[in-house]
Amino acid sequence: MLKRVTNFLISLKFGIILFLLIAVYSIIGTIVPQGLAPDHYPHLYRTFGRIMLILQFDNIYNSIIFRTIVAIFIVNLAGCTLNFLPGQLKRMKNTYTPKPKENSENLYEGDLELELLIDELKKKRFKIIGEGVGFYAVKDRIGCLGSTVTHIGIIVIVLGGFIGNLFAIEGSVSLLPGQEMNFPDHNFSIVVDDFYIEFREDNSIEQYISEVSIYEEGVKVKEEKIWVNNPLLHNGLNLYQSYYGWLNKIKITDEDGNLLCDSLIGDGQEHVYEAGDLMVFLYGFFPDFSMDSMGNPITRSQKIINPRYAVVLHEDGQYAGSYIVEPGEEMPYNNLKIQFLEPTLYTGMTYRQDHGYYFVLAGCLLVFIGLILSFYLYPKYIYITRDSVIPITKQNSWGFTYKLKNLLSEVKYKRGEEV
Amino acid sequence: MDFIYYEDLTFTIALLLYMLSTIVFFIYLVGKKEKVGKYGVYASIGGFAIHTISMILRVIESRRLPLSNQFEFASSFAWGIVLCYILIQLYYKFTSVGGFVMPLAFLMMGYASTLSKEIRPLMPALQSNWLTFHVASAVISYGSFAVACGLAIMYLYNSRSKDKDKKVFLDNEVCDYLSYRVIGFGYLMLTIVIVSGAIWAKAAWSRYWAWDPKETWSLITWLIYSVYIHLRFNRGWKGRPAALFAVIGFICVIFTFVGVNIFLPSLHSYK
Incomplete structure (x- = not known):
């Protein structure tokens, strides 16, 4: 019984089932939105949404x-590979020669000069094995191992993914020019000297560039530029240019000009001025302000050409007004600016x-090597006798x-020429 | 010189020649006159040559390879299909293959003609040497799968056809083997597509695999063809089931290319 189960676990049939299961799961993962909050799924898919959550379809790949x-699948692949390996190693040996099948096609024609054929085969890297009545021309025995090499490759890939999942260090950091980020585990820190966007003539974005200085124990060791497709590698850690945004100063003053608040705020963030129960929500900064056909604010580019802020005010939880203002333009509200x-x-x-x-x-x-071996360097045998040439x-x-x-x-043509 | 005008003109001529070759091959398959088949081959080669000129003009105009948006890839995909077909035609001289492959090339070219031809500069994520390698291998891979699909359709037609006079069609055994070999090549190229994409993604987005719909569907396609290859090699799957699988595999390829861009939000949606 145990042997039967083991045989099934390492069988090709089971492997195919697993292949298809992985494919089906992958398809589900592309159809069902991944990583949403759990209450979204019952809302989106009703009763089936709860089943989806039980089956972890919300984060299917994890x-x-x-x-x-x-x-x-990896156990199956490893077992299957080990199962086939002895046979493959046997076929690698010089002594191994397969017998032609009964229905094999014999390409021999009466006027074939066998010696000429053997010379041609030798030129094409065929090895001649055996002498006398029947012998073999053999090439690319190494190809026997193609599937094994491919399977080992897949196991190593999955192992790499597993190591990555367990041990990878990953995170993100948002920095203004002049700010520093320390990576103590890697014994260095970076200071962003500058960050800018390079524009083309049509104001589309050519590249995002962070200029950084790298410090080790307080000493600057080098300066680097990081841009998309050009990460920085230092002490084993990669740093990638991933995103960007705008930070803006918000100032609130009273009618006498006293500064009540001076802080930084980004798009989609809110600032609560508690003294006045006022909540200032920055809907967005639009460097090249315009409006779409629905009247919504948009930016035509990321270049500061026509900058505007879209701001919404709430007081005591109630909507109190919305504004489109230029940088520095004052929004009077009650006795505040x-x-x-x-x-x-x-x-x-x-x-x-x-x-x-x-x-x-x-x-x-x-x-890759395994596939080349399997598809192109597969073993080729020719069984040759006085009256037969049989490809195997x-x-x-x-x-x-x-x-x-x-x-x-x-x-034949060469023989004809010689004659 | 107005490169855009001539690019547009040559693209249209290539489209018309692909359509012409499709029609001529159809007449050839129905009428079974060898001479007609030759004209189909000439139309295909002519279309391919003019299509190549069209792509070169686009390269001159855009100063980069035409592999960066949906139109460019669709056009390159059609080019890849015809290239694979012509190579098979030149090597094996199996004229009838064109009757089943050129309609696919024509349809892909027709799809390209419906897309915006606007030349846009490369967005930052696409500014990489891996772009050429990744997309060019995809063109060859997808082209091979299209040819294999054409061969599989020919097999299916041939095995069902009551027409006893099949001299213009490939022998079923040849059709079956050739489809398998072309899939083997496409599979190898698809592996290169996935691997090069992973290396590029590592440089651009920090992760070599992020289960983005496009890369997931590439993996699904790879899995489907893996099943095909295993069943074929180890279980002796041949003939009709293998041909059906080749068609299903190509449907996956088409969905990966067109469907993902339309239905699934993806980092790869370069429209």
């Missing part, structure tokens, strides 16, 4: 079910260290036969 399927000014770009960087990535790369390389291969019998027919025609 769900226990999906991970279990992948883990079982509210101003937004000095829009400044901040840079958003992601940092990540993932040793699993190198496993993934190695795995990809193995998969498992992988591409029609294609190999086609090529051998062409070769035999060439040999």
Whole structure:
């Protein structure tokens, strides 16, 4: 019984089922929105939403079910590979020669000069094995291992992903020019010297660039530029240019000009001025302000050409007005004056260290080599006797036969020329 | 020189030639006259040459390879299909393959013609040398899968057809094997697409795999073809089921290319 179960677990049939299960789960993950708050799903999918939550469809690729399927798949793949390996190693040996099948096509034609054929085969890297009545021309025995190498590659890729999930260090940081971020585990810190957007003539964005200085124990060791597709690598940690935004000063003064508040605020954030029970919500900063056909504020570009702030005020929880104002323009409200000014770009960087990535790369390389071995360097045998030339291969019998027919025609042609 | 005008003109001529070759091949398959088939091949090669000129003009105008938005990729996809077909035609001289592959190329080109041809500069995430490698391998891979799908359709038609005089069609065994071999090549190229995409994503977005719908659907396509290859190699799956699987695989390819952009929000939605 145990043997039957084990045999099934490492069988190709079970492997195919797992392949399809992974595919189905992956499809579900692209259809069901991932990572929403749990109460969204019953709202979106009604009763089925609750079942989805139980099945962890809200975070499907990190769900226990999906991970279990992948883990079982790896066990299946490893078992399947080990199961096939002895046979493959046997076929690698020089002594191994497959017998032609009864229905194998014999390409021999009466006027074939066998010696010429053998010369041609040797030129094409075929090894001649055996002498006398029946012998073999053999090439690319190494191809036997194609599937094993591919499977090991896939196992290494999944292992790399697993290592990445467990040990990767990842986070993001938003910094204004002049601000510093310390990475104590990697013994360095960065200071953002500048962050800017390069524009093209049509005001579209060419690139986002953070200029940073790197410090180790308080000493500047180098200056670097980070942009999209050009991360910084220092002491094993990668820093990526990931996002950006605007930070703005909000100033609230009373009628005598006394400064009551002076702080920073970004898009979508609110500032609560408790003394007046006033909540100032910055809907957004629009560097090149315009309006869409629905009358909503938009920006035509990220270049400061026609800057405006969209602001909403609430007092005691009640809507108290909305404004579109220029930087520095005062919004009078009761006995207060509210101003937004000095829009400044901040840079958003992601940092990540993932040793699993190198496993993934190695795995990809193995998969690639394995596929080349399987599809192009597959073992090719030709059984030759005085009256038979029989191509034998498992992988591409029609294609190999086609090529051998062409070769035999060439040999015949050469013989004709010699005669 | 008005490159955009000539690019548009050559694109339209290529589209018309692909349509012409589709019609001529249809006549060839119905009428079974070898000479007609040759004209279909000429129309395909002519269309391909002019399509290539159109793409070169776009390269000159945009100063980059035409692989960066939906129109450019659709056009390149059609180009990849015809390239794979012509290579098979030149190597094996199987004229009838064109009758099943060129309609796919024409449809893809037709789809491209409905998209905006506007040349836009590359957004920051696309400014990478990996773009060329990643997308060019996708063009070849998808082109191969299209050809394999055409061969599979020919197999399915052939195996059902009551027409006993099948001399213009490929022998079913040849059709089956060729479809398998072309899928093998496309599968290898798809592996390169996924791997190069992962390396690029690591440089641009910090993670080599983020389960973005486009990359997930590439993986799904890869899994589908993996099943095909395993069943074929280890279980001796041939003939009709294999042909149906080749068609299903290509439907996945089309969904990965078109469907994901339309239905699923993705980092890859470069419209």
